[in-house]
Amino acid sequence: MGSADEFIKLRCVSKEYATASALRGIDMVVEKGQWVSVVGPSGSGKSTLLNIMSGLDNPTSGQVVIDSTDITAMKEDEMARFRREKIGFVFQQSHLIPYLNAVENVMLAQYFHSIADEREAADSLERVGMGHRIDHKPSQLSGGEQQRICIARALINSPQILLADEPTGNLDRENTRKILELLNRLYSERQFTIILVTHDPFVAQWGRRTITMEDGKIIRDEYR
Amino acid sequence: MNPFVAAPFIIIFREGLKVCIVSLFVISFLDARSGDKSHAASKWTKAFIIGLILSLTLSVAIAAFTIHNHIDVREEIGNFIAYSFAMLYILAVIGLYQTHGIELLGPLKKAGNNSFFVTAVCFAVPFMLFLPENVGAFAFLHETALMKGNTYGCYFSAFMGLVLSAGPGIPIASYLRKKGIGSFFDLPGLLFSLAVIKLIGGGIRGFAEMTLVSSVQRGAMKMLHDMIHQLFVILMLPDHPLLTPFVWRFVGFLFGSTLAIVIALFVLAAPLAIYIVKTIFSPMTGIEMTQEGAHRRAFIAAQRSRRRKVTAPVFISLLLVFASWYAASGERSTSLYLPQPLPVVSDKGVISIPLRESGDDLFDGRIHKFSFSSGSDVIRILIVKKPDGRLATCLDACEICPQEGYGQSHERIVCLYCKTPIPLKSIGEPGGCNPIPLNAVVTDRDVRIQASDILKKWQDVKTGKTKGSVK
Numbered sequence: 040m041g042s043a044d045e046f047i048k049l050r051c052v053s054k055e056y057a058t059a060s061a062l063r064g065i066d067m068v069v070e071k072g073q074w075v076s077v078v079g080p081s082g083s084g085k086s087t088l089l090n091i092m093s094g095l096d097n098p099t100s101g102q103v104v105i106d107s108t109d110i111t112a113m114k115e116d117e118m119a120r121f122r123r124e125k126i127g128f129v130f131q132q133s134h135l136i137p138y139l140n141a142v143e144n145v146m147l148a149q150y151f152h153s154i155a156d157e158r159e160a161a162d163s164l165e166r167v168g169m170g171h172r173i174d175h176k177p178s179q180l181s182g183g184e185q186q187r188i189c190i191a192r193a194l195i196n197s198p199q200i201l202l203a204d205e206p207t208g209n210l211d212r213e214n215t216r217k218i219l220e221l222l223n224r225l226y227s228e229r230q231f232t233i234i235l236v237t238h239d240p241f242v243a244q245w246g247r248r249t250i251t252m253e254d255g256k257i258i259r260d261e262y263r
Numbered sequence: 264m265n266p267f268v269a270a271p272f273i274i275i276f277r278e279g280l281k282v283c284i285v286s287l288f289v290i291s292f293l294d295a296r297s298g299d300k301s302h303a304a305s306k307w308t309k310a311f312i313i314g315l316i317l318s319l320t321l322s323v324a325i326a327a328f329t330i331h332n333h334i335d336v337r338e339e340i341g342n343f344i345a346y347s348f349a350m351l352y353i354l355a356v357i358g359l360y361q362t363h364g365i366e367l368l369g370p371l372k373k374a375g376n377n378s379f380f381v382t383a384v385c386f387a388v389p390f391m392l393f394l395p396e397n398v399g400a401f402a403f404l405h406e407t408a409l410m411k412g413n414t415y416g417c418y419f420s421a422f423m424g425l426v427l428s429a430g431p432g433i434p435i436a437s438y439l440r441k442k443g444i445g446s447f448f449d450l451p452g453l454l455f456s457l458a459v460i461k462l463i464g465g466g467i468r469g470f471a472e473m474t475l476v477s478s479v480q481r482g483a484m485k486m487l488h489d490m491i492h493q494l495f496v497i498l499m500l501p502d503h504p505l506l507t508p509f510v511w512r513f514v515g516f517l518f519g520s521t522l523a524i525v526i527a528l529f530v531l532a533a534p535l536a537i538y539i540v541k542t543i544f545s546p547m548t549g550i551e552m553t554q555e556g557a558h559r560r561a562f563i564a565a566q567r568s569r570r571r572k573v574t575a576p577v578f579i580s581l582l583l584v585f586a587s588w589y590a591a592s593g594e595r596s597t598s599l600y601l602p603q604p605l606p607v608v609s610d611k612g613v614i615s616i617p618l619r620e621s622g623d624d625l626f627d628g629r630i631h632k633f634s635f636s637s638g639s640d641v642i643r644i645l646i647v648k649k650p651d652g653r654l655a656t657c658l659d660a661c662e663i664c665p666q667e668g669y670g671q672s673h674e675r676i677v678c679l680y681c682k683t684p685i686p687l688k689s690i691g692e693p694g695g696c697n698p699i700p701l702n703a704v705v706t707d708r709d710v711r712i713q714a715s716d717i718l719k720k721w722q723d724v725k726t727g728k729t730k731g732s733v734k
């Protein structure tokens with residue numbers, strides 16, 4: 040186990056694209072169990088940062104260490120296993136499978152992790168307040184309801200880290216508040232680490248720490 | 264001189280492959296077992312490899328010694344292969360019980376935690392796995408070289424066999440070892456796999472000589488045969504109402520290969536099948552410890568995947584048992600030698616059959632049949648040279664089966680009705696499935712048999728009153 044105060048550690052992480060530099064030497068440390076909001080203007084590299092932390096994308100240079108493991112040195116299949124055991128994702132678009140119903144979407148995540156367990160999946164939907172919608176297809180659900188299912192899906196395998204990229208980007212203020220209340224409840228129950236990207240200050244204030252990015256760099260790092 | 268001789272090539276090629284596969288299995292098993300004790304694992308692997316090299320050296324030495332001193336070890340080698348196979352199989356069954364919590368060998372389990380003991384076992388195992396086979400292979404090689412008078416060709420071909428098996432075999436094996444093939448074995452699974460490699464690995468005469476399947480079958484047949492024979496000897500009171508020829512017709516089934524095959528296959532396949540069922544369906548242990556959702560699922564998934572993995576080699580072994588039995592049964596049914604009976608007549612109550620006549624030699628090791636007509640009956644006589652050099656003269660019929668007679672397969676005759684194989688050396692002894700012996704006098708020119716003796720015994724056979732020839 041890595042030390043709790045250096046649970047996620049980025050050292051001089053850069054990401055260059057042919058046309059642009061998305062990240063320019065990011066250094067940052069996240070403690071275990073922290074809720075970190077990442078804000079910044081469009082194109083400042085927030086999503087890129089998240090993708091690199093999850094191993095979905097490789098940095099051009101630099102090192103990402105999670106729980107004492109250097110994930111930039113991992114092989115493809117080790118990385119996939121690491122991701123499926125340690126990380127949950129929520130995106131702006133729900134990425135639910137349209138022809139599977141709510142509980143089946145959650146069970147799919149269980150299946151990729153280990154084995155499917157319908158009861159446990161249904162329980163998890165109950166806990167996000169979607170117990171009455173388990174056999175609905177995504178198209179039969181509102182945006183807020185879909186995000187709840189995404190949260191249930193992201194947390195079903197007990198990840199240590201939840202990475203959320205604009206999870207409320209498509210929702211109105213009321214639904215945004217409900218989703219954040221839900222996240223906050225689950226967070227205080229289970230103590231996972233949250234890194235949440237947003238450009239909405241209302242969303243950002245739910246975290247205890249806010250990192251502000253601009254032009255591929257961290258320009259501010261504040262605790263509240 | 265021809266630089267290539269097929270037989271030594273094939274034999275050495277096959278043995279080379281076997282050594283590669285078996286070593287791969289054992290070494291990767293040790294790898295997977297090591298866990299964090301990888302230092303111990305490398306020690307065990309070293310012990311195994313040293314044992315392997317010594318066992319190969321020893322087999323060359325034994326083979327050279329026996330050939331040099333004209334000792335025929337074929338029979339002993341066959342037995343040793345069969346014994347080591349049986350031992351592996353029994354150990355695997357014991358291991359199977361141990362795995363499922365039935366401690367047949369509690370002390371041995373403790374010994375299994377003793378690194379020195381395990382090292383010693385690793386050293387000894389190659390001798391059990393390879394010694395008899397390789398003595399056989401090398402003896403065969405020496406023998407072929409002598410017989411063909413082509414020492415260079417034979418050794419060269421054998422060397423090519425070694426190169427072609429070990430050449431690709433060693434890199435492939437070390438690749439698979441790195442790939443962690445060891446996780447496919449638990450101890451009983453490993454032992455079963457090694458046993459089945461022995462089973463289908465063949466004897467020393469040919470690549471596909473399925474010696475052991477037929478051995479198990481012969482063993483089962485012999486056991487059944489002896490049991491039933493004893494029973495009938497006990498039951499054979501004079502004129503027992505049950506002992507009609509009609510009843511005899513069914514007795515053949517008990518003596519026959521059909522039942523023996525069922526028993527042999529059962530003996531071979533049942534432990535494998537039990538292993539598979541047990542491994543897949545036995546309740547998971549340790550699950551109570553990990554109650555929480557994702558961890559629980561991960562635990563179950565890992566157990567299931569391990570179960571699937573370790574049953575895979577055993578399942579393949581099971582298929583191989585059936586496949587090899589199938590192949591062996593094909594081989595058996597096609598290879599019977601069946602000569603046409605030559606008609607003979609009696610002269611003053613005596614039938615005389617010349618020892619050698621028009622290129623036909625009673626001492627040539629093959630069976631010879633003669634037919635003798637009496638009234639409406641055609642009585643067949645069977646003569647063959649036994650391994651001790653003497654002639655056996657019998658009716659071509661036994662006490663038990665309908666009188667269909669015998670065919671020959673190498674060192675055995677086989678009852679055409681019940682397919683019981685009988686070694687040539689026991690022909691001429693009375694009883695059971697043996698052909699009924701006749702009182703014959705062998706002179707330096709012919710074999711003389713009293714017609715009355717033939718007629719009486721044939722009459723007994725026909726009516727089922729064969730007790731006269733049962734001791």
Ligand SMILES: Nc1ncnc2c1ncn2[C@@H]1O[C@H](COP(=O)(O)OP(=O)(O)OP(=O)(O)O)[C@@H](O)[C@H]1O
Pocket residue numbers: 056057058059060061079080081082083084085086087088238
């Ligand atoms: N695949 C790519 N190829 C080339 N450039 C890319 C690629 N992905 C991102 N970029 C560039 O990298 C920079 C950072 O992109 P990123 O998606 O991380 O921004 P962001 O902060 O998430 O913005 P938004 O708030 O709009 O989602 C942008 O200039 C973008 O154009």
Ligand SMILES: [Mg+2]
Pocket residue numbers: 085086087204
């Ligand atoms: Mg973005």
